[in-house]
Amino acid sequence: MAITRLSAKRRKRGVHTPIALFAAAAVAAGAAVLAPGSAQAAVGDGPWHTSGGQIVDAAGNPVRMTGINWFGLETSNYAPHGLWTRNYKDMLDQIKSLGYNTLRLPYANQVFDSASKPNSIDYAKNPDLQGLNGLGIMDKIIDYSGKIGLKVFLDQHRPDSGGQSPLWYTSAYPESRWVSDWVMLANHYKGNSTVVGADLHNEPNGAATWGSGDAATDWRLAAEKGGNAILAANPDWLIIVEGNECYGPGGTSDKYASGTSCTWWGGNLQGAATAPVRLNKPNKLVYSAHEYATSVFRQTWFDDPSFPNNLPAIWDKNWGYLKKNNTAPVLVGEFGSTLTATVDQQWLTKLMSYMGKGSNGFDFTYWSLNPNSGDTGGILKDDWTTVDTFKQGFIQPYLIPVGNNPTNPPTTPPTTPPTTPPTTPPTTPPTTPPTTPPAKASCQVTWSAGSGWAGHFQSDITIKNTGTTPISSWKLVWTFAQDQVVTNSWNTTLTQSGKTVTAANADYNGTIPAGGTVSFGIQGTVSGSNTAPTAFTLNGGACS
Incomplete structure (x- = not known):
């Protein structure tokens, strides 16, 4: 029997009521990442495109996104969450310091309505956000991310702030609005090297088909329409296309039809094998899947006697084959858990190993920075400041921090300084021991x-x-x-x-x-x- 995802998973998006990346791997290990404006091109300089199963920079060097989600712009707060407690620059600095190189930034189309007023922001801590609308706050987040080296891609998480929609449109926010808002954003950020792409719609599910030919439900056709409209306005962006929930004969999403296979919302890319997304610029396509554990829903495979060794075959079938066959890069755009159950810890260990280390692994953005994700929690604890080091510990060895660009980054920081001096003077004091020992401490x-x-x-x-x-x-x-x-x-x-x-x-x-x-x-x-x-x-x- 086909297994679907628990609809209550949407509870994870909590709503607060008022009270140059990345350092992807260089082709030559140890190549320096230069400051913006340097005459010599740095690894990661855009625009990015794809080559087989790899994202590459303008010079053809492999780059890899190892990032995190920071949600809120898609909710009725119309601003990233946590700004009632902290300054946004401080939060972005923390994202960078933890080793993430990319930010997935969800939004709802409703945020661009004139009546949508950002709220639940402590303007004493965020004075430069005072009086801004949702797009203005998005600008601030992106501007500072670029200054500290983070890359950003935008995620149309839902049409309105009330909740997730199975399709990319609703009666209140039709497909035409979905396309026009994407074109507006593509033009708005044209030439901005911080923004690298567009995640067209979050987690198509339910009625969303793949390859059925029905324009009202065929997500593959919609992705082509939206993706090509974006590229016509801004040819620099990557077009990120998630899977749907169920895939069966003729592209059907009917989970009860014989031969239909179901997985997580947005996690089923089986249809791309025979009905690939066709963009006018084919080397801009990145597929994306979402994966979760039992704190979201206990899928049947978690109780298989061979668990967790059964997982790689499931991932290969649903989405991994696209990268492994060198068809297109695959971004695991959301994955997370409370990690309170041993089975979830085993799942995440296996998933991180499957995605791999170094520049050639799967791209990913962890769900989430926010602690108010109801069925996963976040990297931050409930005070919005303290890091959940247990969760972070699973992910840390697989991160490629901003400014770290060897072909295969070490699991732990090097214990000795590099023998080759940097091409530009360091902006922070060297970490080598001083010539005189530091004073003993209390x-x-x-x-x-x-x-x-x-x-x-x-x-x-x-x-x-x-x-x-x-x-x-x-x-x-x-x-x-x-x-x-x-x-x-x-x-x-x-x-x-x-x-x-x-x-x-x-x-x-x-x-x-x-x-x-x-x-x-x-x-x-x-x-x-x-x-x-x-x-x-x-x-x-x-x-x-």
């Missing part, structure tokens, strides 16, 4: 065992400066009590020798102000219990 260390699974552990470590002067260039050392071996870390540069571990600051968190804290996380393997260390030293001095 400190307190909190070790949280966190969540784990069989044979693996995860821990969050917080250092508090209990002294009266700032701590700079910190280095924390401890000895494991058991046989823990660290395999992944974030917000630190870490080395391990036997049971002794040394965690040093990253280039963006090297100073701990008096009374302030800094946190980082680790994951690894252990045969027994994840017993916490009993002694820590910071810059040579003991911590309590």
Whole structure:
């Protein structure tokens, strides 16, 4: 029997009531990414296009989006969520610091109506958003993203802010409005190198067919109409086309018809094998799929005796074949879970491995930055500031941060500086140790065992400066009590020798102000219990 996706998944979009990327891989490992305006072209300079299953820059160098979703413009707040708590630039800085290189920015067509007024924004924290409409706020997000190197693609998430629609149009927002708004945006951002593409419609489902020939429901025909209209206005953009929900004989979406196969909304690209999307510029097409775990809906494959080893074949069938056959790039535009269930942790481990590392892996944007996604949560916790390091730990090894462009990025930050000097002077102090050792510090260390699974552990470590002067260039050392071996870390540069571990600051968190804290996380393997260390030293001095 065909399996469909739980319609209540739309609850994940919470609504708050008022109270140069990326560094994709260079063809030659270690090639420098230059500042905007440099005479020499940098890896990632656009416009982008496709070559087989790979996105490439204007010079043909492979680029890869490893990004995140930040939603809100598609809701009745008509602005990205969290601005009631934080400054938007601060949030974008955090996205970059966590290692993401791309932002998927959802919107609803309703945001462009004159009656749609952005709300739930703390204008004391965001004074330059005061008085702007939804498009003006979108401009601000995109402008600052470009300044810090993030790339952005836009996602028509729904026609109106009330909820997800199965088709790309409704009676209130007809197909003509869907096309005209996309053309407006294509013209509005023409020549803006930060915006790289258009995700034409989020999660076609239900009545949406593929290759049926019915203009009212055939998503493949609509994608061609919308995509070609965009390219006529702005030939630089990538056209991102999601799958639908069910695919059967003759392109039907009838889940009860013999031979019909169903998966997540937007996740079924089986029809593209025989009915591909035909664009006037074929090398601008990127297919996209969405994947979720049991916190959204418990699909039958989660209970298969071979789980999780059955998953790659399912992904190959639904969407992975397009990239593996070198037909077109595939973007996994949404994937997420609360990760409270072991089965979901196994799912995400397998999915990240399937998507791969380095420049040749699948493009992806994680759902989501926002913590108010009802059935997945987010990378940020409910305070909109603290990072969920357990979730981030699954994704971190697969990110290609802004400014990091080796062909196969390392799993953990390098422990020694590069031997080749940068082509431009660094804008931040070097991370190499100073010639004189830093002063010993007054400190307190909190070790949280966190969540784990069989044979693996995860821990969050917080250092508090209990002294009266700032701590700079910190280095924390401890000895494991058991046989823990660290395999992944974030917000630190870490080395391990036997049971002794040394965690040093990253280039963006090297100073701990008096009374302030800094946190980082680790994951690894252990045969027994994840017993916490009993002694820590910071810059040579003991911590309590």
